Amino acid sequence: MKKYSFSLFIVKLLSRDSNQAIYDTINKISPNIPVINSLNSVRMCEHRSQTFNFIEQRCKKLSIPKSYYSIHDASIAIKKGVKIIIKLDMHNIPNLPKNDRIIGNPKNLSQFKEMVKNYKEEDLFFQEYLGKFDLIYKIYVIDRWAVSITSHNRLRQNENLSPLELVHIRVPIDKQFKRRILRFGRKIGMSTFGIDYIISQDGNPYIVDVNDFPSFRRIPEAISLVSDYIYNTITSRQVVIRTLVKAKS
Known part of the structure; x- marks a missing residue:
């Protein structure tokens, strides 16, 4: 980073404890270089608990x-009849398939205790189980x-869709829901992201x-849109820098 000149960073990482060194290095050596998604948002998305806690606290209109956030609280919920799903808290663990x-x-509570007994509490994330859904949007x-x-069935997706089939899997977005999603992105500091x-x-x-x-793999125009966004981000920053230089001269 000291040797080469960078105009912009796209930080996309697998979930590892060592990622903190990357965040620290970028903040220390290149704090003024723009990042597509803020480092704080990338760090937050490494953990389900942090991501959903942010939505709970800052985006109350999103469902x-x-x-x-603890085995104790999840146990109480199960006793009250709430169905729970247990996931690993780390979101993007290297070499681990999604279904794992x-x-x-x-x-029941007995099954719950059996499932969590071999894990550290901080490695787990507990959430209300809404049931099985054939469609994930x-x-x-x-x-x-x-x-x-x-x-259709996000754990076993068909990767060989034709351009026509890619168009047909698109669905309209409720305008209010879209506004709330975009507002969520601004609040968390992400301009390029996905929601399931x-x-x-x-x-x-x-x-x-x-x-x-x-990945945007099912969105054919995504490459050009991301490229345009990166270009516009870099260009607008250069305009600001030139304006500041002229103002000082």
């Missing part, structure tokens, strides 16, 4: 399954542009996952 990041959906956001698609959500029986969208800088 999410209720989260429980879910520990299970205990039917995804929203992809690039700056102020957003598109939503359907995803389901539609509950009462018709409300519930967010079940957040991804910083997703």
Whole structure:
């Protein structure tokens, strides 16, 4: 970083404890270089607990399954009849398939205790289980542009869709929901991100996952949109710098 000149950073990391060294290095050596998604937002998205706690505290108009942040609280919820799903708190663990990041959906307190006994509490995330859904919807956001698609069985997706099929899996986004998603991005500090959500029986969208800088593999125009956004970000910054230099001269 000291040797080469950088105009912009795109920070996309697997979830590792060593990532803190990367955050510290960028903050120390290149604090004024723009980042597509803020380092704080990337760090937050490494942990489900931090991400959903942020939504609970700062985006109260977005619906999410209720989260429980300790084994004790999750146990009390189960005693009250609440269905719980147990996941690993780390969001993007290296070399771990998506279906292995879910520990299970205990039917009772005994099953719950059995499922968590071999894990550290801080490595787990507990959330209300809303049930099985055949359709998972995804929203992809690039700056102020957003598109939503359907995803049949997100753990076993068909990767060989034709261009026509890619168009047909798109679904309209409720305008109010779109505004709230874009507002969430501004609050957390992300301009390029993805949201997974389901539609509950009462018709409300519930967010079940957040991804910083997703793959966009099912969005053919995403490459050009991301490229344009990067170009505009760098260009606008250069204009600001030139203006400041002229003002000082």
